[in-house]
Amino acid sequence: NAGVMQNPRHLVRRRGQEARLRCSPMKGHSHVYWYRQLPEEGLKFMVYLQKENIIDESGMPKERFSAEFPKEGPSILRIQQVVRGDSAAYFCASSPTAGTGGYGYTFGSGTRLTVV
């Protein structure tokens, strides 16, 4: 079992470019969550997705950010027209059922986005 796979591990983008972060959940997991960790901050919830559905995107910035989890393939977190403030570590977690309090969550190793 390969665990939750995130790629790329490190991503550098210039201001104004697009960033695409990928997350492949654990085998058998159909629930995906994205969290963002700003420097010296705890992780903050961004979005919860099930296959082909966005369940809760209350933590997503209103503009430039979007997420999807298609029927086939990984979940994608997309950030358009990146700005320096988007520099952070982005973590994906998955669970086999709707995670109660994070119970059953498995986190990936994250993607470190740097905007220059």
Added chain:
Amino acid sequence: QQQVKQSPQSLIVQKGGISIINCAYENTAFDYFPWYQQFPGKGPALLIAIRPDVSEKKEGRFTISFNKSAKQFSLHIMDSQPGDSATYFCAASLNSGGSNYKLTFGKGTLLTVNP
């Protein structure tokens, strides 16, 4: 509004000592309190968790103490080892209701255990 406050920000302990990290929460609807351990370059990994119907939970060298009336909980690491050096996050969530999948994290404590 920071719903889970964690202290200290950093902690240095000698090998064999006790490491204590404290958290306080505001939302009385929280009823599941996990602790996560994160090594550099890795994602958080669940270490131990407690529900408010018990005041203490122990797993090996790790113990959570929970004080419901004070809305506080803490992690104690007994006989701390250099391999315990990591960042520790407390978190909280609802056990039921519409948002029970969502974790609210503290800011983290960087623990360094000196040999």
